[in-house]
Amino acid sequence: MYFRPGFVVVVLGAILTPISTIIVALRYYCRFFLMGSVSASDHLMFVALVVTWGNFVVNYYQDETSSKFKPSYFRMPEKQPEIAETVRGTLISWWVYRVSYIVALCFVKLSILFFYRAIASHRTFRRLVNATIVFVCIYSFGACMAAIFQCANPSEAWSTANYFAQFDRNPDTKSQGQRCYDPIALWVFSAAANLLSDVIILMLPIPTLLSLRIPMSKRLALIGIFSVGIMAIIASSVRMWVMMLWAESPTNSARFGADLLLWGQVETNSGIISASIPFLRLLFRSRKKEERGVTQRKIENGPPKPMRVDAFSQCKELDMGEWPLGDEDKKSGPGSPSWGPFITVPESLSCSRGSTLLEPVHQPHVTV
Structure with a gap:
């Protein structure tokens, strides 16, 4: 049975995004009802979740528009007028997705870093966290601006005439009025910076956790909890490899576009889930406290044995x-x-x- 690649992206997003929503909801429950405090880290993760839902809607629209034509139609001049409107919708959705994808990952990283900042007790660790926050904000803002102004006139980014000109083998019919730069270098740089920031965020708390004066087993358990974010690094690495294939030619861009969207969904949702799972430990701790309280009440309510009184004293x-x-x-x-x-x-x-x-x-x- 054959499934359209875009349809697979939509199905995966329909599975992962609700899971992320449930995890974030449980995180808010633990933070507000069990701890009694909600911080900026939680609100930043909520914004990342909202933007991720926006990415899912954009992916659905991309699948709907791209399913109405075949990539081979791009090289057929007689087919181009028939698919022009649909292709324009696809180009607009890609333009929106490039910005929303960067924004979603930015808020996921900022949520993790603000949590680090809240628990930082060493001055060096706090400075490293602040420097990483500045780095993430700068490269995310730069990538968003470059994505928005890919062309001198942003509307040229979804011009079908300029897009079809890439597949025209006759150099005399190439578009002459296009004032857009090649975005391949930008996307490769953005993917590399994103992967680098993921590695930095994963490694930041490990020296602090190793220096804690607690048993080694608990230290390793904490490191394991904080290392759940390695899932996002794996997804980011695979997505970067797919992007290298996607950027080779316009034909590969149409061929590997769905794979790029798929791994973008995996990367964003795995970041949200892995960053929120450590807070769910409070659910199990509260359950243990309730069981312990029930045991103590049973013990206290039990009738004491009568005291034996010595007749001589x-x-x-x-x-x-x-x-x-x-x-x-x-x-x-x-x-x-x-x-x-x-x-x-x-x-x-x-x-x-x-x-x-x-x-x-x-x-x-x-x-x-």
């Missing part, structure tokens, strides 16, 4: 063996934390009624 200290605090305390070792409740009573109340120790004598409290 009515003033006997409380013994922990007389108060069953649960199986956890019996199994815990000397180094493990004890979750049982502490019982604090005055020493004067440890005797029976009628004892002479009930007189108002100030005694220290004993913690049993």
Whole structure:
């Protein structure tokens, strides 16, 4: 069974974008309801999600318009007037996508970097994060401006006459009034800068995590959580390879355009998902706390065993063996934390009624 490449892009976007939406919604739930604070990092990720939905809509429109003609029609002068309007719609959608794709990735990276900035305690780490923020903003802004003003007159970017002229083998019929630069160098530079920033963002927190004074197993677990972003790096690398194929010729541009869009969807959504997954640990932590609270309530509500009173001495200290605090305390070792409740009573109340120790004598409290 054959599936149109553009249709595959739409299906993949229809799967990944809702998953990203669910992950970001859970992130907001954890941050607002479980932590009680929402930061700029969360809002930046929400903007990236909105722009990603815009990319999905643009991809759908690209598939709808490109499915109405074949790439072989570009070299047939008799077919060009029939597909001119449809090709113009495709060119406009590509012009919009080039800008929205850069904006979406920019907000994903800024969300991660602002989170780093919020947890940065070392001055060097904070300076590196700020420098990376400036780098991402500068190259993203430059790439957006270059994409918008690819031609001196932006409307020339979706001119069908100029586009069909690329496939005309007769040099006398080439378009003479076009004032557009070749965007291949821009897209290759943008892809390389994007991949470089992904690697920098992945490596930034690792020295700080390794220097934490916690057990090595927990350090490695934190590094593993922060390294989930390697999925975005893999997608970015594959997309850059596809872009090199796409940029070889106008024919390859029409052939590998769907692959470029597909890996763009994977890259953007994997960045959103991998950057939001670490916040979802709060869901499991809150569940463990609820289970622990239920266990403690059962222990506290249980009836205590009656105390055995020695007939020869009515003033006997409380013994922990007389108060069953649960199986956890019996199994815990000397180094493990004890979750049982502490019982604090005055020493004067440890005797029976009628004892002479009930007189108002100030005694220290004993913690049993």
